[in-house]
Amino acid sequence: MAPLLRQQLRKQLAMPTTTIAICLLGLAGGVLAALMIAGFRFAIEYGAHLIGNDTYWQEPLPTTLRFTIPIAAALLIYGIFRLSGSRYVRMGIPYVIHRMKQHYGMLPWRSTVNQFFGGIIALIAGYSVGREGPAVHLGAAASTWLGFHVDAPKNALRTLAACGIAAAIAASFNTPLAAMVLVMEVVLREYKVHVFIPVMLSAVAGSLITEEIFGVASELAMLSAQDIPTTQLPWVVILGVVLGVVGVIFKKLMLDVMDTVKDMSLLTRLLFAGIITASLAVIIPTSLGPGLTAIEQVINHQGEMSLLTTLLLAKLFAAAIALGMGIPGGLIGAVFGIGAIIAAVFVGAVDVLGIQQALSFDSFILLGMAGILAACIHAPMAALLAIVELSRSVEIIIPAMLVIVPAYLISSQLFKSKSIFIAQLELQDLPYQLAPVHVALQKTGVENVMETDFKLLLEPTQNELVDSLESAQAKTVIVMSVDEDNQPLYRLVSYDITAGDSPSLSYTPIKGLRITSTLAEVYDEIGQQRRGAVYIYESNGEHPCGIVTWETVRKALQRELA
Template sequence: MTHVQAIKKTLRRQLAAPTTTLAICLLGLVGGIAAALLIVVFRFAIEQGAYLVGNFSHWQQPLDNFTRFALPIAAALLIFLLFSLSRSRRVRMGIPYVIHRMKQHYGMLPWRSTVNQFLGGIIALVAGFSVGREGPAVHLGAAASTWVGYHVDTPKNAIRTLAACGIAAAIAASFNTPIAAMILVMEVVLREYKVHIFIPVMLAAVAGSLITEQIFGPASELAMLSSTEVPNIQLPWVVALGVILGISGVIFKQLMLDVMNTVKDMSLLTRLLFAAFITALLALIIPTSLGPGLTAIQQVLQHQAELSILFTLLLAKLVASAIALGMGIPGGLIGAVFGIGAVVAALFTTIVNQLQLEQLLQYDTYILLGMAGILAACIHAPMAALLAIVELSRSVEIIIPAMLVIVPAYLISSQLFNSKSIFIAQLDAQDLPYQIPPVQVALQKTGVENMMETEFKLLLEPTQNELLDVLEKSSNQSVIVMNVDEDNQPVYRLVTYDIGAGDSPSLNYMPINGLKVTSTLAEVWDELSGARRGAVYIYDQEQGEPCGIVTWETVRKALQRELS
């Protein structure tokens, strides 16, 4: 074994343990940097694409009628061509798909869906579809980081952690919100809090934030909003806004899911063209309906107190976002609901201020509250919603009112209407499994290399006397016998004394299957749980000799320890 191979094996063994190690921190940092750099390229491509189509003002100045109508339709045709060339049987991407892959495949994503997400996301955002860029960011971040792990032969339990690191770095690189990125990963994607995952995710989020600051500058995309402290006398209005946002979130979710269920049997081309045609018509009638949700905030600020314009903008964003997302346009949902929440809050503020109160509600502050409340109502991640709005606004004064708007919005959505997180509802609509048994959850955290027995005896086609002699001398060691079958392939069997054989030296041969050294204990459980006994051998290279063995008893003890 060379020196490099020895270092690689030592690092891999550290990565197999469900603990915070220097190896996983360094690898998480590298994965986070790779994810952040990919997002930088993604953002640059969107900006340059916008200039190419004549959009110099981020949809604040309407383009000519022909361009506004033609852009979404041309984009839909390009997206269809892209998906056709990639020969993808199903178009699945974004945050729901990443949640599914995290649960079922340790966060590893097919390269075809990643290419589709990268190019398709750029096309959709350049063309002005009412979607956000955080969905593609999550997908691309997970793909970039797990690509790093895969190419250094990382155990699958660490690949899952790397996917979380990539997602956090990608969100931080997209919006410069490292704390919200960490919490979003834990609350929405992983749906659990574990310290050994949290530390490398924190490092990756910091890397993503620093990289985006160096390239795009430290300014927040919501720098135009300046929040102020909300007087205590206005707190009931904050709670009332939370109730309205909870209802608005439920309406948007139901509208989007209805679109998904209505078009699920349509061909991909039909769905994309239908979404493009609706978007193009809205762009002709209401030019401000074009663009991601965050661009709606600019329109809200320009048309404060103009109820008719705000109400029209709300209807346009509701329809445009639900149609685009429900029909499979490759974009994100969070950016879209931010825009809807901002318009709802602006309408609420305008109506309340017309009551001639002693202290008028401050537009900027309530727009930020609207974004926080509707995000909590839609994705059921109250902590992520709170921290996202605090970081985007660069304001600590908004924390208390944000809490007061998030709580009723979340409770109205989850309890009164019994509405699921929009991501979980999307997974249900697409028949993508996202739940696994607690046993699998517990055992996925540990790689086999952390638990395997390495001091075993391997015998090549021994005689019975040789085998008996080894068994007598190896009281605490497993003994494996290798034979060659008729196809000249090695067959491994675990050999033990047959206890019920009395005084005669009867032996028990149990065939055992092999698992790669990057596997987890969950895969050993899948192999052995039927018989509740036996073992699997572990190999490093394909067709290689066993380098370790994991018995059923080892898995059982690890499970007891993890669940205790």
């Protein structure tokens, strides 16, 4: 990219507003993320074919394979993690939330490699995890990689990460609305128009790409939502209460597993997950497979209460073990399957009691998925839109609201349970919160506000400095000198107002920041003193191209917080 074009693009991206530049770049990042997810999905399907699992866990494999595949997969995942040389093995949605808050969404390449190959192996091997966790991680990594290579400022990288996540989720499930809301409600945890517009574009791109490659069929095409009579709505609310309670139990089980094994070696944890999953697969073949495959099992065994109850216990345990012990997969797909089984058991129990006309099986399965998701991740709007889009049905909206509200309130208020992602971050000691000052200042790149009309002097005399200050008027005056290691030193020069009538000068050392930095980084340098400045440089620290003073930061902060 030509230097002038890159500079113009970077300056537009530094603005905390919706610009054509961020929309186009977000769209490009979304396309890249969607293509990566398409490759991810193809690899899973091809891997399933290689191990002879063409029905994708709908028909049980031979007992020997059911036992050996999860254990072999655990060893393969460990080998990949070790080859990547990662010091810490952290992946998935909680880790992405942490990186969004602390590192503008930029993800280490090693963790991305681990997530890509580890997620493929885990899903092929039948672990009870979802593919949305890897999708979020890979989407953010792909989009920020593009932003990094066009030298985008860090505030834009954060937006690009959000775009990549939205495109990846849309490409995984063909749910663009739910993808947008999930990004805002779960990952960013804020709604901003200047982020929402490019995220919307990238979600559309992800959805269109997945339709072109995989077709327009919904993941839940086998379910047909029907109108639920008003007389059955109390049962919807009761189901919401049940889902809230089970959601809390599942979170507690998974977090207890994480806490128990956190001091174990990586190999031990993965082997334990493999052996337990393999043992369950021998006893209960239907326990294998990601969450959405459990829905097909529910449909195939409708009304078989003993089998469904056994499957529910197996899936609760298998998902908690796999996710708690570090198998690289997602939680949302896993709880979707659990919610569907709970709803199937609930409908069967009500039908056995005979105190209500037969409940709509398909509709209640969808409601079970919506309620358990809201109870676990505390994102009611994302849960609602996900079910509406997956079912392609508007009739489900009102019942879904009635099941989501009690499930969410039971989890968050009655049991004081946190979102599973937040609880995971706290257990791993990963910070996910920022002071309001930093949140506000992260949105603006320094290139948008820096002063370029400053005066730079090389080791001037006292008289030259006084003359420069008098003639500079409102310009900032900076003095450059060289230290004993021949490194440049920069100081901000001003009149010392405490010196009385004598023309005494005040020298304030200033540090340099890369032009892709944000005002939050400027605040970190000079916020404690509430004065001074930093100089901005292009690709090295020798040639300042701009100055950001404390006054500039203060005005930007007032503008944002207003």
